[in-house]
Amino acid sequence: MTEKILEVKDLVVEFRTDRGAVKAVNGVNFDVFKGKTLGIVGESGSGKSVTALAIMGLIPNPPGRVASGQILFNGKSLVNMEPGEMRKIRGNKIAMIFQEPMTSLNPVFTIGNQIEEVIELHQTHLSASERAAKAVDMLRLVGIPSPEKRVKEYPHQLSGGMRQRVMIAIALSCEPDILIADEPTTALDVTIQAQILELMKKLQKELGMGIILITHDLGVVAETCDTVSVMYCGQIVESADVKTLFNHPAHPYTKGLMDSIPSFDSTSGHRKERLQTIEGMVPSLFNLPKGCNFQDRCSKVTDDCRGSQGDPVLKPSKGVDHNVACFNPLN
Amino acid sequence: MNIYSYVLRRLLYTIPVLLGVCLIIFVLFNLVAPDPAFILLGKHATQIQIDQLHHELGLDRSFIVQYFDIVKSSFTFDFGYSWATKQNIYEMIKNGAGPSLSITGPLFIISNIVAISLALLVAFYRGKLIDKVMLIVSIGGMSIPSLAVVLFGQYYFGYKLGWFEISGYERGFPGFVPYVILPVILYTFISFGADTRFYRTVILDEVYQDYVRTARSKGLNEMVIMFKHVLKNSMIPILTNIIIQIPTLILGLLFAESFFSIPGLGSMTINAINNSDFPVIKAMTILSALGFMLFGIITDVAYTMVDPRMRLK
Numbered sequence: 121m122t123e124k125i126l127e128v129k130d131l132v133v134e135f136r137t138d139r140g141a142v143k144a145v146n147g148v149n150f151d152v153f154k155g156k157t158l159g160i161v162g163e164s165g166s167g168k169s170v171t172a173l174a175i176m177g178l179i180p181n182p183p184g185r186v187a188s189g190q191i192l193f194n195g196k197s198l199v200n201m202e203p204g205e206m207r208k209i210r211g212n213k214i215a216m217i218f219q220e221p222m223t224s225l226n227p228v229f230t231i232g233n234q235i236e237e238v239i240e241l242h243q244t245h246l247s248a249s250e251r252a253a254k255a256v257d258m259l260r261l262v263g264i265p266s267p268e269k270r271v272k273e274y275p276h277q278l279s280g281g282m283r284q285r286v287m288i289a290i291a292l293s294c295e296p297d298i299l300i301a302d303e304p305t306t307a308l309d310v311t312i313q314a315q316i317l318e319l320m321k322k323l324q325k326e327l328g329m330g331i332i333l334i335t336h337d338l339g340v341v342a343e344t345c346d347t348v349s350v351m352y353c354g355q356i357v358e359s360a361d362v363k364t365l366f367n368h369p370a371h372p373y374t375k376g377l378m379d380s381i382p383s384f385d386s387t388s389g390h391r392k393e394r395l396q397t398i399e400g401m402v403p404s405l406f407n408l409p410k411g412c413n414f415q416d417r418c419s420k421v422t423d424d425c426r427g428s429q430g431d432p433v434l435k436p437s438k439g440v441d442h443n444v445a446c447f448n449p450l451n
Numbered sequence: 452m453n454i455y456s457y458v459l460r461r462l463l464y465t466i467p468v469l470l471g472v473c474l475i476i477f478v479l480f481n482l483v484a485p486d487p488a489f490i491l492l493g494k495h496a497t498q499i500q501i502d503q504l505h506h507e508l509g510l511d512r513s514f515i516v517q518y519f520d521i522v523k524s525s526f527t528f529d530f531g532y533s534w535a536t537k538q539n540i541y542e543m544i545k546n547g548a549g550p551s552l553s554i555t556g557p558l559f560i561i562s563n564i565v566a567i568s569l570a571l572l573v574a575f576y577r578g579k580l581i582d583k584v585m586l587i588v589s590i591g592g593m594s595i596p597s598l599a600v601v602l603f604g605q606y607y608f609g610y611k612l613g614w615f616e617i618s619g620y621e622r623g624f625p626g627f628v629p630y631v632i633l634p635v636i637l638y639t640f641i642s643f644g645a646d647t648r649f650y651r652t653v654i655l656d657e658v659y660q661d662y663v664r665t666a667r668s669k670g671l672n673e674m675v676i677m678f679k680h681v682l683k684n685s686m687i688p689i690l691t692n693i694i695i696q697i698p699t700l701i702l703g704l705l706f707a708e709s710f711f712s713i714p715g716l717g718s719m720t721i722n723a724i725n726n727s728d729f730p731v732i733k734a735m736t737i738l739s740a741l742g743f744m745l746f747g748i749i750t751d752v753a754y755t756m757v758d759p760r761m762r763l764k
Contacts, residue, residue, distance in 0.1 A: 178667055207670040210670040223661040270520070290665075
């Protein structure tokens with residue numbers, strides 16, 4: 121068993137709004153292990169990014185706050201940690217890259233300056249020239265050609281894929297234990313996307329960090345993750361290792377997501393059939409139904425799902441470490 | 452294209468603008484304004500006296516020649532003599548520039564530091580109590596007429612409390628210092644409201660950008676984020692607002708100098724307007740136009756220094 125570095129227990133994140141408090145994340149549990157990748161999958165608004173920001177301690181407060189639950193990093197609680205203490209972890213032990221490589225770098229500072237900034241902050245024993253050398257090393261590590269020249273350039277002189285590589289270089293320059301990647305490839309071309317994912321996998325092997333990969337793209341999950349949690353309306357509805365999840369999805373929502381991936385029949389070269397979609401809409405967080413949140417869109421819905429049995433809870437389905445929150449799981 | 456050829460090109464562009472400004476001045480002073488003979492000789496002058504004066508002032512020459520006189524003066528700074536004081540105008544401007552700068556220089560530095568610091572502060576504490584209090588104070592400062600502020604300041608701080616000189620001036624450092632303290636404080640108060648609100652808006656545009664989130668995720672503290680990352684990105688509109696103030700610094704504060712009896716370019720201009728002293732008004736108009744054009748170029752060059760995206764290829 122590999123070492124557990126992050127433990128999220130019953131995490132609830134609330135946002136105060138004019139219409140009352142809303143739980144964007146409602147009782148989420150997961151663990152991150154050293155050298156392993158956890159995928160968090162879900163539609164927009166399912167609470168994936170909020171979960172990530174909660175781990176980073178970057179929930180905008182007000183209006184948001186971690187209402188209850190625990191985030192344990194190497195056994196230490198990150199919730200309500202003293203801000204100065206948290207800043208020593210952020211960017212150093214836990215780093216994050218974002219969905220928008222085009223705008224995530226500061227346009228008026230050089231690439232080198234932005235990498236050196238984080239090194240200067242967390243690795244105080246390095247001298248200025250050592251920092252500059254390390255910035256070049258980091259750019260070389262993330263596969264940017266002629267890094268000695270690039271450190272002096274500004275973000276607008278780089279393409280989106282190159283900028284995301286710079287973001288990764290910034291995130292990894294203090295050799296974090298955990299890298300949170302919030303849809304790191306969504307804004308990139310498909311070919312660049314594969315390169316970035318490959319790069320993250322390669323660096324994970326070299327540096328041994330745990331990765332939390334947030335995405336809505338199941339293809340990305342299949343390619344990179346070891347375990348997967350599927351989120352819906354702020355809750356995890358299914359979690360399993362990646363093989364089990366793809367071969368035996370137990371929650372109708374997971375199944376629905378997989379059916380919505382376009383596919384080709386490789387023998388005939390034709391599209392197999394009409395693309396499947398999940399009927400209906402994600403319910404509003406202000407107005408969640410009683411019982412299962414997925415009931416109105418589910419083909420397997422029964423009276424149990426409508427609240428007579430309470431809310432579905434995540435419990436083991438068949439198979440090791442395969443949990444599902446459903447009254448009528450598939451298979 | 453490098454920076455030198457860019458500046459050179461911008462300087463060349465100012466020539467047609469300058470010719471246009473001179474044309475407007477010529478039309479206003481030589482065609483629209485009343486005949487200077489009425490001003491200088493009064494109602495009962497004879498035709499001979501009038502003709503003689505026109506000859507002295509060069510008004511009997513062709514319009515083209517008179518127009519190019521104005522153009523020429525904007526290059527040579529030879530503006531002739533004042534009608535009212537008979538002094539050389541170039542010398543008058545040289546004498547007035549010192550007193551003007553002694554008040555506008557400190558005012559420029561202090562008021563901008565105050566406005567930018569306050570703007571960073573309220574942008575940082577946006578929505579909190581201090582932001583709301585500053586909103587009320589700023590709007591208050593903007594709403595009170597500047598004349599009321601000056602009169603109150605002179606009466607209360609100058610006369611009642613006796614802390615500052617109410618008016619007057621003494622040439623040379625440090626003699627002028629006691630005379631400029633009160634106007635600098637009062638005019639900082641008059642200008643800070645609008646500037647703070649403007650800078651706050653500019654800074655808040657930046658606070659929600661993605662790169663700020665990145666800076667936070669690095670573990671930087673909020674002060675570094677505001678003063679390094681946010682401020683540098685807000686510099687373009689702030690610089691524009693600051694640099695455009697500089698020509699007015701050199702030309703003096705028109706009314707403030709009169710209120711405080713400071714013998715600067717502002718008072719000189721007001722006096723010239725009161726006396727219909729056309730040559731002085733003309734000279735100051737040309738200088739203003741030159742100043743705004745020059746600092747327009749400086750603003751554009753400054754942009755390229757703060758924002759690499761504007762750097763010339």
